Amino acid sequence: MRRERVPIVVVVLAAIGAAFFILPLVGLIVRSPWRDAVTALTAPETVDALKLSLLASLSATAAGLLLGVPLAWIYARVEFPGRDLLRALTTLPMVLPPVVGGIALLLAFGRRGLFGSWLDTTFGITLPFTTVGVVMAETFVAMPFLILTVEAGLRSMDRRYEEAARALGASRWRVFTRVTLPLIGPSLFAGAVLCWARALGEFGATITFAGNFPGVTQTMPLAVYLLLDTNTSFILSLVLLVISLAVLVGLRHRWLGSA
Numbered sequence: 700m701r702r703e704r705v706p707i708v709v710v711v712l713a714a715i716g717a718a719f720f721i722l723p724l725v726g727l728i729v730r731s732p733w734r735d736a737v738t739a740l741t742a743p744e745t746v747d748a749l750k751l752s753l754l755a756s757l758s759a760t761a762a763g764l765l766l767g768v769p770l771a772w773i774y775a776r777v778e779f780p781g782r783d784l785l786r787a788l789t790t791l792p793m794v795l796p797p798v799v800g801g802i803a804l805l806l807a808f809g810r811r812g813l814f815g816s817w818l819d820t821t822f823g824i825t826l827p828f829t830t831v832g833v834v835m836a837e838t839f840v841a842m843p844f845l846i847l848t849v850e851a852g853l854r855s856m857d858r859r860y861e862e863a864a865r866a867l868g869a870s871r872w873r874v875f876t877r878v879t880l881p882l883i884g885p886s887l888f889a890g891a892v893l894c895w896a897r898a899l900g901e902f903g904a905t906i907t908f909a910g911n912f913p914g915v916t917q918t919m920p921l922a923v924y925l926l927l928d929t930n931t932s933f934i935l936s937l938v939l940l941v942i943s944l945a946v947l948v949g950l951r952h953r954w955l956g957s958a
Contacts, residue, residue, distance in 0.1 A: 727940065731933040739934040747914045748922035748935070752899055755830065755918060759837035759898040760845075760891055766838075767845040767894070768887070774846070775853035790843040792904075800839055801907025808835065808908075832909035833916050837898035844897055845890035852886025853879075896946040900939055 732739075739745060774786050792800050808815040808826045818824040826832050860882060864874045880887065902920040909916040911925060919935050926932040 724940065727933065727936055731937055736934050736937075739931040740938075742931060744913055744917075744922065744926075745931060745935065748917050748919045749938075751830070751833070751914070751916075752918040752920075755833045755837055756841075756895050756898040758834045759841055760895040762834065762838045763842040763845045763894045763898075764887075764891060767842045767890070768849055771846045771849035771853060775850045790847060792840045793843045793847075797840055797901065797903025797905075798907050801836060801904035804832075804836060804839060804904065804908040808832075827908055828910040828912065828916060830909075830915055833905055833918060836904040836908045837901045840901050840904050841894045841897040845894040848886050848890030848893060849883060852883035852890075856882045892946055892949070896943060899942060 740749075770789060774782065805827060806812050808818070810816060810819045810825060810827070815826060818826065826835060856879070860878050861874050864878045865871075869877070899918075900920055901918070902924065905916070905918060906921055906924075911917050911921045917925070919939060923932045923935045923939070926935070
Protein backbone atom coordinates (compact mmCIF):
# COMPACT_ATOMS: atom_id res chain seq x y z
CA MET A 700 0.00 0.00 0.00
CA ARG A 701 1.32 3.42 -0.98
CA ARG A 702 2.38 5.51 1.97
CA GLU A 703 0.57 8.80 2.25
CA ARG A 704 2.71 11.91 2.38
CA VAL A 705 2.06 13.88 5.53
CA PRO A 706 2.29 17.69 5.37
CA ILE A 707 5.09 19.04 7.54
CA VAL A 708 2.69 21.35 9.37
CA VAL A 709 0.60 18.37 10.46
CA VAL A 710 3.72 16.52 11.63
CA VAL A 711 4.93 19.50 13.69
CA LEU A 712 1.54 20.14 15.31
CA ALA A 713 1.07 16.42 16.04
CA ALA A 714 4.53 16.25 17.61
CA ILE A 715 3.77 19.25 19.83
CA GLY A 716 0.44 17.68 20.82
CA ALA A 717 2.10 14.38 21.71
CA ALA A 718 4.87 16.13 23.64
CA PHE A 719 2.27 18.02 25.66
CA PHE A 720 1.08 14.69 27.09
CA ILE A 721 4.37 12.81 27.18
CA LEU A 722 6.68 15.37 28.80
CA PRO A 723 4.85 15.49 32.17
CA LEU A 724 4.93 11.69 32.30
CA VAL A 725 8.63 11.65 31.46
CA GLY A 726 9.21 14.21 34.19
CA LEU A 727 7.44 11.99 36.70
CA ILE A 728 9.48 8.95 35.69
CA VAL A 729 12.85 10.73 35.57
CA ARG A 730 12.47 12.76 38.76
CA SER A 731 10.96 10.00 40.90
CA PRO A 732 13.24 8.71 43.68
CA TRP A 733 13.64 5.12 42.51
CA ARG A 734 16.05 4.30 45.35
CA ASP A 735 13.28 4.98 47.86
CA ALA A 736 10.63 3.01 45.98
CA VAL A 737 10.68 -0.08 48.20
CA THR A 738 10.65 1.98 51.39
CA ALA A 739 7.77 4.15 50.14
CA LEU A 740 5.68 1.21 48.95
CA THR A 741 6.13 -0.76 52.16
CA ALA A 742 5.35 2.14 54.50
CA PRO A 743 2.28 1.41 56.68
CA GLU A 744 0.27 4.36 55.33
CA THR A 745 1.03 3.30 51.77
CA VAL A 746 0.03 -0.31 52.39
CA ASP A 747 -3.22 0.80 54.04
CA ALA A 748 -4.03 3.12 51.13
CA LEU A 749 -3.23 0.40 48.60
CA LYS A 750 -5.39 -2.19 50.38
CA LEU A 751 -8.30 0.23 50.67
CA SER A 752 -7.96 1.27 47.02
CA LEU A 753 -8.08 -2.34 45.85
CA LEU A 754 -11.01 -3.19 48.13
CA ALA A 755 -13.03 -0.12 47.20
CA SER A 756 -12.32 -0.24 43.45
CA LEU A 757 -13.11 -3.95 43.17
CA SER A 758 -16.28 -3.46 45.22
CA ALA A 759 -17.27 -0.55 42.98
CA THR A 760 -16.67 -2.73 39.91
CA ALA A 761 -18.82 -5.51 41.38
CA ALA A 762 -21.59 -2.99 42.10
CA GLY A 763 -21.20 -1.62 38.59
CA LEU A 764 -21.62 -5.09 37.08
CA LEU A 765 -24.62 -5.86 39.27
CA LEU A 766 -26.44 -2.61 38.51
CA GLY A 767 -24.89 -1.43 35.27
CA VAL A 768 -25.42 -4.51 33.10
CA PRO A 769 -29.23 -4.48 33.60
CA LEU A 770 -29.26 -0.75 32.85
CA ALA A 771 -27.23 -1.28 29.68
CA TRP A 772 -29.61 -4.06 28.61
CA ILE A 773 -32.62 -1.78 29.15
CA TYR A 774 -31.02 1.01 27.12
CA ALA A 775 -30.10 -1.34 24.27
CA ARG A 776 -33.28 -3.41 24.08
CA VAL A 777 -36.25 -1.50 25.48
CA GLU A 778 -37.83 1.60 24.01
CA PHE A 779 -39.78 3.82 26.39
CA PRO A 780 -40.51 7.52 26.81
CA GLY A 781 -37.64 9.34 28.44
CA ARG A 782 -35.04 6.65 27.70
CA ASP A 783 -32.55 9.14 26.26
CA LEU A 784 -32.99 11.44 29.25
CA LEU A 785 -32.50 8.55 31.67
CA ARG A 786 -29.37 7.44 29.81
CA ALA A 787 -28.02 10.98 29.95
CA LEU A 788 -28.66 11.23 33.68
CA THR A 789 -27.04 7.89 34.49
CA THR A 790 -23.96 8.62 32.40
CA LEU A 791 -23.65 12.26 33.48
CA PRO A 792 -20.90 11.51 36.05
CA MET A 793 -18.54 10.85 33.13
CA VAL A 794 -18.46 14.60 32.38
CA LEU A 795 -19.60 15.98 35.74
CA PRO A 796 -16.82 17.49 37.89
CA PRO A 797 -16.12 14.83 40.54
CA VAL A 798 -16.41 17.32 43.39
CA VAL A 799 -19.90 18.20 42.20
CA GLY A 800 -20.70 14.50 42.20
CA GLY A 801 -19.47 14.28 45.79
CA ILE A 802 -21.68 17.18 46.82
CA ALA A 803 -24.65 15.56 45.09
CA LEU A 804 -23.98 12.33 47.00
CA LEU A 805 -23.85 14.29 50.27
CA LEU A 806 -27.17 15.98 49.52
CA ALA A 807 -28.74 12.61 48.75
CA PHE A 808 -27.08 10.25 51.25
CA GLY A 809 -25.65 12.56 53.91
CA ARG A 810 -27.07 12.55 57.43
CA ARG A 811 -29.31 15.46 56.41
CA GLY A 812 -29.74 14.31 52.82
CA LEU A 813 -32.94 13.34 51.07
CA PHE A 814 -32.41 9.62 51.65
CA GLY A 815 -29.55 9.63 54.13
CA SER A 816 -31.59 11.28 56.89
CA TRP A 817 -34.13 8.45 56.68
CA LEU A 818 -31.35 5.85 56.86
CA ASP A 819 -29.85 7.59 59.88
CA THR A 820 -33.06 8.02 61.87
CA THR A 821 -34.60 4.67 60.94
CA PHE A 822 -31.63 2.30 60.90
CA GLY A 823 -28.80 4.35 62.36
CA ILE A 824 -26.84 3.94 59.13
CA THR A 825 -24.36 6.67 58.22
CA LEU A 826 -22.78 6.49 54.78
CA PRO A 827 -20.56 9.59 54.39
CA PHE A 828 -16.98 9.44 55.69
CA THR A 829 -16.99 5.65 55.82
CA THR A 830 -15.44 2.92 53.67
CA VAL A 831 -18.90 2.25 52.22
CA GLY A 832 -18.99 5.91 51.26
CA VAL A 833 -15.76 5.43 49.31
CA VAL A 834 -17.31 2.54 47.39
CA MET A 835 -20.43 4.61 46.67
CA ALA A 836 -18.40 7.57 45.39
CA GLU A 837 -16.27 5.36 43.16
CA THR A 838 -19.30 3.50 41.82
CA PHE A 839 -21.04 6.80 41.05
CA VAL A 840 -18.22 8.06 38.83
CA ALA A 841 -17.08 4.74 37.35
CA MET A 842 -20.23 2.77 36.51
CA PRO A 843 -21.17 4.95 33.48
CA PHE A 844 -18.07 3.66 31.65
CA LEU A 845 -19.30 0.11 32.09
CA ILE A 846 -22.87 0.98 31.07
CA LEU A 847 -21.90 2.59 27.78
CA THR A 848 -19.40 -0.14 26.88
CA VAL A 849 -21.84 -2.97 27.56
CA GLU A 850 -24.67 -1.15 25.79
CA ALA A 851 -22.49 -0.79 22.70
CA GLY A 852 -21.74 -4.53 22.84
CA LEU A 853 -25.43 -5.38 23.12
CA ARG A 854 -26.34 -3.16 20.18
CA SER A 855 -23.63 -4.62 17.92
CA MET A 856 -24.21 -8.32 18.66
CA ASP A 857 -26.11 -10.62 16.29
CA ARG A 858 -29.50 -11.18 17.92
CA ARG A 859 -30.27 -14.16 15.69
CA TYR A 860 -28.41 -16.39 18.15
CA GLU A 861 -30.78 -15.31 20.91
CA GLU A 862 -33.81 -15.87 18.66
CA ALA A 863 -32.56 -19.36 17.73
CA ALA A 864 -32.13 -20.26 21.39
CA ARG A 865 -35.62 -19.02 22.22
CA ALA A 866 -37.04 -20.99 19.29
CA LEU A 867 -35.45 -24.13 20.74
CA GLY A 868 -37.29 -23.56 24.01
CA ALA A 869 -34.66 -21.85 26.17
CA SER A 870 -35.98 -19.53 28.85
CA ARG A 871 -35.17 -15.83 28.85
CA TRP A 872 -32.74 -16.25 31.74
CA ARG A 873 -31.00 -19.19 30.06
CA VAL A 874 -30.67 -17.24 26.82
CA PHE A 875 -29.23 -14.30 28.70
CA THR A 876 -26.68 -16.32 30.68
CA ARG A 877 -25.74 -18.91 28.02
CA VAL A 878 -26.00 -16.84 24.82
CA THR A 879 -26.07 -13.10 25.44
CA LEU A 880 -23.37 -12.81 28.09
CA PRO A 881 -20.82 -14.96 26.20
CA LEU A 882 -21.43 -12.95 23.02
CA ILE A 883 -20.85 -9.64 24.76
CA GLY A 884 -18.02 -11.05 26.87
CA PRO A 885 -15.32 -8.79 25.37
CA SER A 886 -17.46 -5.68 25.91
CA LEU A 887 -18.33 -6.82 29.41
CA PHE A 888 -14.68 -7.37 30.26
CA ALA A 889 -13.61 -4.05 28.74
CA GLY A 890 -16.35 -2.20 30.60
CA ALA A 891 -15.43 -3.85 33.89
CA VAL A 892 -11.74 -3.00 33.49
CA LEU A 893 -12.53 0.61 32.57
CA CYS A 894 -14.87 0.83 35.55
CA TRP A 895 -12.19 -0.57 37.86
CA ALA A 896 -9.47 1.74 36.54
CA ARG A 897 -11.69 4.80 36.87
CA ALA A 898 -12.68 3.79 40.40
CA LEU A 899 -9.04 3.20 41.36
CA GLY A 900 -8.09 6.71 40.28
CA GLU A 901 -11.11 8.52 41.69
CA PHE A 902 -10.33 11.56 43.87
CA GLY A 903 -12.82 14.44 43.88
CA ALA A 904 -16.06 12.64 44.73
CA THR A 905 -14.28 10.44 47.26
CA ILE A 906 -12.69 13.23 49.27
CA THR A 907 -15.93 15.23 49.21
CA PHE A 908 -18.29 12.44 50.22
CA ALA A 909 -16.00 10.15 52.24
CA GLY A 910 -13.21 12.40 53.46
CA ASN A 911 -9.53 11.51 53.77
CA PHE A 912 -9.09 9.37 56.88
CA PRO A 913 -6.10 7.00 56.89
CA GLY A 914 -7.13 3.37 57.05
CA VAL A 915 -10.82 4.21 56.59
CA THR A 916 -11.32 6.36 53.49
CA GLN A 917 -7.81 7.29 52.32
CA THR A 918 -7.28 5.66 48.93
CA MET A 919 -4.11 5.94 46.86
CA PRO A 920 -5.09 9.16 45.01
CA LEU A 921 -5.97 10.77 48.35
CA ALA A 922 -2.67 9.60 49.82
CA VAL A 923 -0.83 11.19 46.89
CA TYR A 924 -2.59 14.47 47.62
CA LEU A 925 -1.87 14.29 51.35
CA LEU A 926 1.80 13.37 50.82
CA LEU A 927 2.35 15.90 48.02
CA ASP A 928 5.99 16.89 47.45
CA THR A 929 7.24 13.78 49.23
CA ASN A 930 8.97 10.74 47.79
CA THR A 931 5.98 8.57 48.64
CA SER A 932 3.60 10.67 46.54
CA PHE A 933 5.90 10.32 43.51
CA ILE A 934 6.07 6.54 43.86
CA LEU A 935 2.29 6.20 44.33
CA SER A 936 1.78 8.39 41.26
CA LEU A 937 3.99 6.04 39.29
CA VAL A 938 1.96 3.04 40.43
CA LEU A 939 -1.27 4.69 39.27
CA LEU A 940 0.43 5.70 36.01
CA VAL A 941 1.54 2.14 35.26
CA ILE A 942 -1.93 0.75 36.00
CA SER A 943 -3.65 3.34 33.82
CA LEU A 944 -1.20 2.79 30.96
CA ALA A 945 -1.65 -0.98 31.15
CA VAL A 946 -5.44 -0.58 30.98
CA LEU A 947 -5.30 1.74 27.96
CA VAL A 948 -2.83 -0.43 26.06
CA GLY A 949 -4.71 -3.62 26.91
CA LEU A 950 -8.04 -2.23 25.75
CA ARG A 951 -6.72 -0.43 22.69
CA HIS A 952 -8.38 -2.88 20.31
CA ARG A 953 -11.80 -1.98 21.72
CA TRP A 954 -11.58 1.37 19.93
CA LEU A 955 -8.93 1.00 17.25
CA GLY A 956 -9.30 -2.62 16.23
CA SER A 957 -6.32 -4.92 15.90
CA ALA A 958 -4.24 -2.45 13.88
